[in-house]
Amino acid sequence: MAKGIWVFAEQREGQIKKVVFELLSEGRKVADQLGEELCAVLLGKDVAGLVDSLGEYGVDKVYITESDGLENYTTDGYTNVVTDLIKEHQPSVFLLGCTITGRDLAAQVAQRLETGLMTDCTGMEVVDGQLVFTRPIYAGKAFVKASCPEARPVMATIRPNTFTAEAKPKTPETVKVTPDIGNIRQVIKDIVRQVSERPELTEADIIVSGGRGMKGPENFKILEELADVLGAAVGASRAAVDAGWAPHSMQVGQTGKTVSPVLYIACGISGAIQHLAGMSSAKCIVAINKDEEANIFKVADYGIVGDLFEVVPILTEELKKLTAQ
Amino acid sequence: MKILVCLKQTFDTEAKIVLDENGKIERQGVSLIMNPYDEFAVEEALRLKENQGEGEVTVISVGGQQTQDALRQALAMGADKAVLVDPGDVELDEYSTATILAKVISGMEYDIILGGFRAIDDGSAQVAGRVAEILNIPVVNMITKLEVADGKAVATREIEGGSEVVEVPLPAVLTAQKGLNEPRYPSMKGIMKAKKKPMQKMTLADVGLEEGQIAPKVKAISFSLPEPRKAGKIIPGEPAEAARELARLLREEAKVV
Numbered sequence: 199m200a201k202g203i204w205v206f207a208e209q210r211e212g213q214i215k216k217v218v219f220e221l222l223s224e225g226r227k228v229a230d231q232l233g234e235e236l237c238a239v240l241l242g243k244d245v246a247g248l249v250d251s252l253g254e255y256g257v258d259k260v261y262i263t264e265s266d267g268l269e270n271y272t273t274d275g276y277t278n279v280v281t282d283l284i285k286e287h288q289p290s291v292f293l294l295g296c297t298i299t300g301r302d303l304a305a306q307v308a309q310r311l312e313t314g315l316m317t318d319c320t321g322m323e324v325v326d327g328q329l330v331f332t333r334p335i336y337a338g339k340a341f342v343k344a345s346c347p348e349a350r351p352v353m354a355t356i357r358p359n360t361f362t363a364e365a366k367p368k369t370p371e372t373v374k375v376t377p378d379i380g381n382i383r384q385v386i387k388d389i390v391r392q393v394s395e396r397p398e399l400t401e402a403d404i405i406v407s408g409g410r411g412m413k414g415p416e417n418f419k420i421l422e423e424l425a426d427v428l429g430a431a432v433g434a435s436r437a438a439v440d441a442g443w444a445p446h447s448m449q450v451g452q453t454g455k456t457v458s459p460v461l462y463i464a465c466g467i468s469g470a471i472q473h474l475a476g477m478s479s480a481k482c483i484v485a486i487n488k489d490e491e492a493n494i495f496k497v498a499d500y501g502i503v504g505d506l507f508e509v510v511p512i513l514t515e516e517l518k519k520l521t522a523q
Numbered sequence: 524m525k526i527l528v529c530l531k532q533t534f535d536t537e538a539k540i541v542l543d544e545n546g547k548i549e550r551q552g553v554s555l556i557m558n559p560y561d562e563f564a565v566e567e568a569l570r571l572k573e574n575q576g577e578g579e580v581t582v583i584s585v586g587g588q589q590t591q592d593a594l595r596q597a598l599a600m601g602a603d604k605a606v607l608v609d610p611g612d613v614e615l616d617e618y619s620t621a622t623i624l625a626k627v628i629s630g631m632e633y634d635i636i637l638g639g640f641r642a643i644d645d646g647s648a649q650v651a652g653r654v655a656e657i658l659n660i661p662v663v664n665m666i667t668k669l670e671v672a673d674g675k676a677v678a679t680r681e682i683e684g685g686s687e688v689v690e691v692p693l694p695a696v697l698t699a700q701k702g703l704n705e706p707r708y709p710s711m712k713g714i715m716k717a718k719k720k721p722m723q724k725m726t727l728a729d730v731g732l733e734e735g736q737i738a739p740k741v742k743a744i745s746f747s748l749p750e751p752r753k754a755g756k757i758i759p760g761e762p763a764e765a766a767r768e769l770a771r772l773l774r775e776e777a778k779v780v
């Protein structure tokens with residue numbers, strides 16, 4: 199019988215993604231309830247040093263696969279190695295973060311194993327010995343609870359910031375696996391990374407976002423100053439992206455990123471339904487808009503009706519003082 | 524060059540979602556559109572054909588009879604043929620849909636298959652990838668640029684914190700991310716022409732599949748609607764005063780900074 203709760207330990211450039219720790223923390227609880235092992239699967243080049251950080255979050259066993267060919271993510275390379283491991287050890291559950299990589303890998307692995315996959319989940323619970331997942335559908339306008347009753351492993355990708363990472367140190371057993379990477383059809387010709395000191399939009403605890411009310415690209419500077427004080431990421435509405443003031447990678451919404459921060463500060467954003475679709479699961483929403491009728495105020499926990507060019511710089515100064523205390 | 528586009532009809536982005544008496548998502552009376560990401564895929568297919576100076580674009584969808592509207596829209600944009608597989612009244616998950624699509628496609632000629640990276644309704648960014656896996660051809664997801672030459676596709680795709688350029692041999696599946704192109708609007712002439720273009724309608728049996736072969740792996744248990752978010756406090760006062768009060772509330776009341 200299939201046994202073991204597995205988590206994909208996604209890493210990028212030698213750093214484990216935050217969502218992995220969130221999954222391990224919640225996976226620990228599920229593993230204890232079901233009486234199964236919690237395992238992490240770590241792929242990459244020279245990644246053995248990352249095992250300790252996984253141990254912090256209560257993992258029992260880490261499968262490590264190191265190879266030059268796994269340095270950069272490729273769909274085929276990672277799918278081949280991960281499906282081989284799953285076929286050999288037959289876990290009952292395989293969880294991944296709903297990141298660009300997690301999503302890409304999950305679909306291929308699920309199909310090769312002919313199993314079910316629930317994506318972008320925001321809840322996981324054990325009901326009568328079965329894992330039941332909650333997923334937002336129709337851009338967060340409804341939820342579905344679903345399970346994968348027969349096929350194994352049960353697969354799901356979980357939205358970052360859904361669970362809280364809680365340290366539960368353990369010294370995990372490590373299992374070194376010599377991979378058969380197989381044939382990789384995707385040849386990476388070039389990688390361009392924007393170096394940024396800021397957290398990833400989808401992982402950030404705090405996001406400061408700007409819309410058409412920003413009036414131009416140069417004004418995003420005032421949002422960046424606020425973001426600096428808060429250690430926040432900067433987002434944008436589609437209107438701002440389409441105007442060319444911000445890259446699409448910053449777009450929040452139905453055709454952009456879905457974010458779940460603790461705090462979302464919307465500046466000069468009207469709150470169109472397609473924008474709300476991307477951020478309505480934020481725990482606290484702040485709106486700064488000069489139109490008191492703006493839709494964003496219907497979902498905001500705190501609102502200021504006023505000119506963002508006056509409000510934001512003062513807010514930045516105030517928060518700088520407060521957070522310095 | 525034979526270009527296939529997998530296209531899904533989805534709810535309009537403005538659609539209000541309600542549950543029917545069985546607790547399922549009410550589909551009656553909702554206006555339907557072509558999945559916005561699939562519009563990018565159709566546009567890219569048309570541009571490929573135009574750039575190559577020859578070729579054929581076939582749009583394929585799994586859905587009910589009303590899906591013909593989305594397929595006609597693609598024909599009006601300039602696609603050559605449409606195929607609709609109506610599986611009838613059966614429960615489908617992404618595994619089922621991908622199995623049907625792959626089965627239809629395996630009976631066709633193709634050099635490249637385009638799709639959206641995600642459907643915006645109950646979509647989950649997996650159908651296109653699953654199709655690639657079943658057909659045993661490579662996939663590149665979330666592309667923002669595509670060049671095709673000498674039996675290869677070179678695509679720029681979004682990755683976290685940047686982008687990468689990936690080359691794959693054809694045939695391959697490529698899924699569209701926003702930024703790939705600006706989809707064209709169908710012209711009046713296009714709309715007229717579309718009425719005469721072939722629309723092949725198939726059932727599961729026509730495709731050569733039985734219900735048992737597409738049994739879903741994932742089962743929906745229940746649907747619910749979110750609690751409406753309550754409007755919160757509007758902080759009064761002059762900008763300076765309000766901003767100061769907001770900072771205090773975020774720290775002391777909401778405890779989020």
Ligand SMILES: Cc1cc2nc3c(=O)[nH]c(=O)nc-3n(C[C@H](O)[C@H](O)[C@H](O)COP(=O)(O)OP(=O)(O)OC[C@H]3O[C@@H](n4cnc5c(N)ncnc54)[C@H](O)[C@@H]3O)c2cc1C
Nearest residue numbers: 409410411435436437451452453454466468473488489506
């Ligand atoms: C298929 C589809 C998908 C879409 N996907 C997305 C998506 O993913 N993300 C997204 O955001 N949108 C999306 N949209 C677009 C969406 O419908 C809205 O057009 C968009 O969100 C509006 O952006 P905005 O709020 O910045 O601009 P506007 O609606 O123009 O609002 C600007 C706001 O700024 C305020 N303002 C102006 N000046 C100031 C000032 N000095 N101080 C304070 N406030 C000021 C105004 O009062 C106004 O409320 C999509 C639309 C469609 C049809």
Ligand SMILES: Nc1ncnc2c1ncn2[C@@H]1O[C@H](COP(=O)(O)O)[C@@H](O)[C@H]1O
Nearest residue numbers: 530585638639641642646647648649650
């Ligand atoms: N019913 C369908 N018919 C045709 N193509 C589909 C269907 N469902 C999904 N697709 C394709 O797969 C992509 C991803 O969909 P999804 O996995 O549902 O998010 C879509 O953008 C389409 O290109």
